[in-house]
Amino acid sequence: MSKQLPKRSEDYSLWYNELVKRAGLAENSAVRGCMVIKPYGYAIWEKMQRTLDDMFKRTGHQNAYFPLFVPKSLFEAEEKNAEGFAKECAVVTHYRLQTDPDNAGKLRVDPNAKLEEELVVRPTSEAIIWSTYKGWIQSYRDLPLLINQWANVVRWEMRTRLFLRTAEFLWQEGHTAHATDAEALAETRQMLDVYAEFAEEHLALPVVKGVKTENERFAGAVETYCIEGLMQDGKALQAGTSHFLGQNFAKAFDVKFQTKDGGLEHVWGTSWGVSTRLMGALVMAHSDDEGLVLPPKLAPIQVVIVPIYKTGQLDELLERIRPIQMGLIARGISVKVDDRDTERPGFKFAEWELKGVPVRLAVGARDLDSGTVEVARRDTKEKMNLPLADIVNSIDQLLQDIQQNIYRKALRFREEHTTRVESYEEFKQVLDGKGGFVLAHYDGTSETEERIKEETKATIRCLALAEPAEEGVCIVTGKPSTRRAHFARAY
Amino acid sequence: MSKQLPKRSEDYSLWYNELVKRAGLAENSAVRGCMVIKPYGYAIWEKMQRTLDDMFKRTGHQNAYFPLFVPKSLFEAEEKNAEGFAKECAVVTHYRLQTDPDNAGKLRVDPNAKLEEELVVRPTSEAIIWSTYKGWIQSYRDLPLLINQWANVVRWEMRTRLFLRTAEFLWQEGHTAHATDAEALAETRQMLDVYAEFAEEHLALPVVKGVKTENERFAGAVETYCIEGLMQDGKALQAGTSHFLGQNFAKAFDVKFQTKDGGLEHVWGTSWGVSTRLMGALVMAHSDDEGLVLPPKLAPIQVVIVPIYKTGQLDELLERIRPIQMGLIARGISVKVDDRDTERPGFKFAEWELKGVPVRLAVGARDLDSGTVEVARRDTKEKMNLPLADIVNSIDQLLQDIQQNIYRKALRFREEHTTRVESYEEFKQVLDGKGGFVLAHYDGTSETEERIKEETKATIRCLALAEPAEEGVCIVTGKPSTRRAHFARAY
Ligand SMILES: [Zn+2]
Ligand SMILES: [Zn+2]
Numbered sequence: 001m002s003k004q005l006p007k008r009s010e011d012y013s014l015w016y017n018e019l020v021k022r023a024g025l026a027e028n029s030a031v032r033g034c035m036v037i038k039p040y041g042y043a044i045w046e047k048m049q050r051t052l053d054d055m056f057k058r059t060g061h062q063n064a065y066f067p068l069f070v071p072k073s074l075f076e077a078e079e080k081n082a083e084g085f086a087k088e089c090a091v092v093t094h095y096r097l098q099t100d101p102d103n104a105g106k107l108r109v110d111p112n113a114k115l116e117e118e119l120v121v122r123p124t125s126e127a128i129i130w131s132t133y134k135g136w137i138q139s140y141r142d143l144p145l146l147i148n149q150w151a152n153v154v155r156w157e158m159r160t161r162l163f164l165r166t167a168e169f170l171w172q173e174g175h176t177a178h179a180t181d182a183e184a185l186a187e188t189r190q191m192l193d194v195y196a197e198f199a200e201e202h203l204a205l206p207v208v209k210g211v212k213t214e215n216e217r218f219a220g221a222v223e224t225y226c227i228e229g230l231m232q233d234g235k236a237l238q239a240g241t242s243h244f245l246g247q248n249f250a251k252a253f254d255v256k257f258q259t260k261d262g263g264l265e266h267v268w269g270t271s272w273g274v275s276t277r278l279m280g281a282l283v284m285a286h287s288d289d290e291g292l293v294l295p296p297k298l299a300p301i302q303v304v305i306v307p308i309y310k311t312g313q314l315d316e317l318l319e320r321i322r323p324i325q326m327g328l329i330a331r332g333i334s335v336k337v338d339d340r341d342t343e344r345p346g347f348k349f350a351e352w353e354l355k356g357v358p359v360r361l362a363v364g365a366r367d368l369d370s371g372t373v374e375v376a377r378r379d380t381k382e383k384m385n386l387p388l389a390d391i392v393n394s395i396d397q398l399l400q401d402i403q404q405n406i407y408r409k410a411l412r413f414r415e416e417h418t419t420r421v422e423s424y425e426e427f428k429q430v431l432d433g434k435g436g437f438v439l440a441h442y443d444g445t446s447e448t449e450e451r452i453k454e455e456t457k458a459t460i461r462c463l464a465l466a467e468p469a470e471e472g473v474c475i476v477t478g479k480p481s482t483r484r485a486h487f488a489r490a491y
Numbered sequence: 492m493s494k495q496l497p498k499r500s501e502d503y504s505l506w507y508n509e510l511v512k513r514a515g516l517a518e519n520s521a522v523r524g525c526m527v528i529k530p531y532g533y534a535i536w537e538k539m540q541r542t543l544d545d546m547f548k549r550t551g552h553q554n555a556y557f558p559l560f561v562p563k564s565l566f567e568a569e570e571k572n573a574e575g576f577a578k579e580c581a582v583v584t585h586y587r588l589q590t591d592p593d594n595a596g597k598l599r600v601d602p603n604a605k606l607e608e609e610l611v612v613r614p615t616s617e618a619i620i621w622s623t624y625k626g627w628i629q630s631y632r633d634l635p636l637l638i639n640q641w642a643n644v645v646r647w648e649m650r651t652r653l654f655l656r657t658a659e660f661l662w663q664e665g666h667t668a669h670a671t672d673a674e675a676l677a678e679t680r681q682m683l684d685v686y687a688e689f690a691e692e693h694l695a696l697p698v699v700k701g702v703k704t705e706n707e708r709f710a711g712a713v714e715t716y717c718i719e720g721l722m723q724d725g726k727a728l729q730a731g732t733s734h735f736l737g738q739n740f741a742k743a744f745d746v747k748f749q750t751k752d753g754g755l756e757h758v759w760g761t762s763w764g765v766s767t768r769l770m771g772a773l774v775m776a777h778s779d780d781e782g783l784v785l786p787p788k789l790a791p792i793q794v795v796i797v798p799i800y801k802t803g804q805l806d807e808l809l810e811r812i813r814p815i816q817m818g819l820i821a822r823g824i825s826v827k828v829d830d831r832d833t834e835r836p837g838f839k840f841a842e843w844e845l846k847g848v849p850v851r852l853a854v855g856a857r858d859l860d861s862g863t864v865e866v867a868r869r870d871t872k873e874k875m876n877l878p879l880a881d882i883v884n885s886i887d888q889l890l891q892d893i894q895q896n897i898y899r900k901a902l903r904f905r906e907e908h909t910t911r912v913e914s915y916e917e918f919k920q921v922l923d924g925k926g927g928f929v930l931a932h933y934d935g936t937s938e939t940e941e942r943i944k945e946e947t948k949a950t951i952r953c954l955a956l957a958e959p960a961e962e963g964v965c966i967v968t969g970k971p972s973t974r975r976a977h978f979a980r981a982y
Binding site: 091109121168 | 518520521522525526527528529530533534536537553554555556557558559560561562563565566567570573577578579580581582583584585586587588589590596597598600609610611612619622623626632638642643645647659661833
């Protein structure tokens, strides 16, 4: 904890990487582009998983597990999907190693153990899942089929960053099948809403809900919906996607069902996912130059108690602290008493600040005698003395306030960094200035979108669902436009 | 549900496979040796995971996540471990596919995207984890390091069976590091006890705790402890292992720590795991010719309510059933009301029997009028009429009775199938007769163990911890022996 973090204002990217490592969230591994998720980081991910999983189950979904590997012939069945992922997939070609005759103590791939058909390590599971669904779906009575999977996936990204873009990452992927396009579309939108609710109420991250343009659409989808958040450096981050697949995968894998009136039709599909990328969003959206700022709902430790004592008086003080600890635990609040006798309070304060614990109590014998406790909140760094008598209620309320305050702060930031522009000049000025979302008219063509991307590095994050129709002209070509798009530079 | 299951007595192996598929636990996939875990099967696995995870956390462990891939050079660092797994590992050699110029619409491995160093898909994670621990451990203050991971692993088995032996399976693997051999050994034994407690109290499976002989030891371990259960066909099944690794991996990966008095020493390690194999044990230990028999603690649905009604009266009856349902839910019991108007009660009874739901209520208007409910328990197939007034307490108690009864039945079976023999003749007779554990003296050599295995297909499941020292002579060579080993044919 001795070294200071780099400052956000000086090197945002370095600040992020150092913070992720020093706070104990993740680190790079010996495998190119793959990360190790460390216990503290994994504990946050587990909280995300548990919350999302409950939301999925409440909306009628069940979990299942499908193979890690996709045989090449299945992988290539849905052509656009295959094309989209072929360039970045890990391929298993052999199933055995043998002693290397030229290198004592070393192994080499056994040339006699070559697979007849190569296996792709799943970059996403539509192919393997839809080939399974063919066996599960015969009749309208088998529909809707509402399945989710928690899994690891691999995409061979060339430039990787902890959590934001890694060769292997953890995620959940929902894959559903429906009798009608309307039902499938409703599911797509429902899961978008679930993601938005999770982002706003748990991550404390306000998001824009929208639909992707064709350029940014998931390979194999008819329509891709997404939620987009804004990070403190003014760049956008896609935090979740929900795809309406139409009948694309049903046709590629020949999944048909008997309708109520005896017909035979292809089913309609959706898929939707969020990943450990959310960990990156969490860090980038809220944290500061002292370390993480965790929303209480996702903090593995919500309250840390640091005893303030003279040498030799720790045990006695810990005895007096126990009722506070127990009271908080009984309220369902996770508490850590930092009882290390080897570190000084200042060191402990800095460490728990770095780790983003929302509330810190500093408790000395004298405070207890006078019936008060010193309480510090991580988000605003305010300190206050609260009466011991009502401490559990006070802390409970404080945690709720912090959750809301972190959200409101992020929302205010987004509002201040959402700009409507009327010219390409202004567009570039805002992007190079304060950044954030830039709402502009464009002519709706991929060409214009591409040109803007090449010239400014800004992409269309989405056509926001809440954005009203509005007559206008494209900032680049001057052609007519009927709505503004959300542009931004993005992670 | 129309087709009968094969009978255990006629073809145990076919019975198992059919039951796993028809009950909706798992099925084979398009990938050789890999299974799809279906929603009902996955729901049971989730209950196992949740229970074990809580037990791990209560014993001080934290979860983390390490890469799926192991670079070949790390994989081969611990020589025995590498040797043990080299013959059955999936190897990634390329990171891209490209359009196949000879086959329109098909893909092929891009020869220009060959990895400089091959990546092994983890068959177990000691190598990647110990190479990480080198960065995490410097001082005695960093110890003990108590980490667990939930993950998928791949072992290229040639002959596979759903849950019992699959190329990919799900598991947890604990990996801990300690300052002393005594501490590491205590951890190894503690986790063995955790597994035994889980097996007996949740799976309702009595297990023998013991230590493996050198022949059966985990590749790279100094000592392998295990729990062994007995299946209904008289074969043993290893349900979990806990390895004392000594300093083997610390030496292979150069993981040293500064001791309290300033020395520098290699750390001591353990690893321990259970897998989706437990699902196979669960099925094989308790189920019958009508289907699954699930211990209530692991049953996704503990109580099913089947309404008995005349056409047109379902809704009215469901209204009257709701208070029973709500009462059970309020007690923390998971309940399913089978309100399908398209199936007859007999069909529903058979289906829930197949799926092993511990308690079934058949509820008609007349029963409700008379203040009773017909209750059937899955394990004994007993039916009884219970007073409606006290139904929640009765069911709660009944679920506890069923859990205990399933365990007691399995224990009785094991006791009846544990035989002490004094000659090789008798040994073979028991194996070919009733099967089960055969406790025999042997001379402690690998040669004799190998010979017995070749001649009888029985292996030493373990040297049971509870087995007392006893003078005797080897049943094969007549040489002196000081304790009996647990022999059995095994999965
Ligand atoms: Zn969007
Ligand atoms: Zn054993």
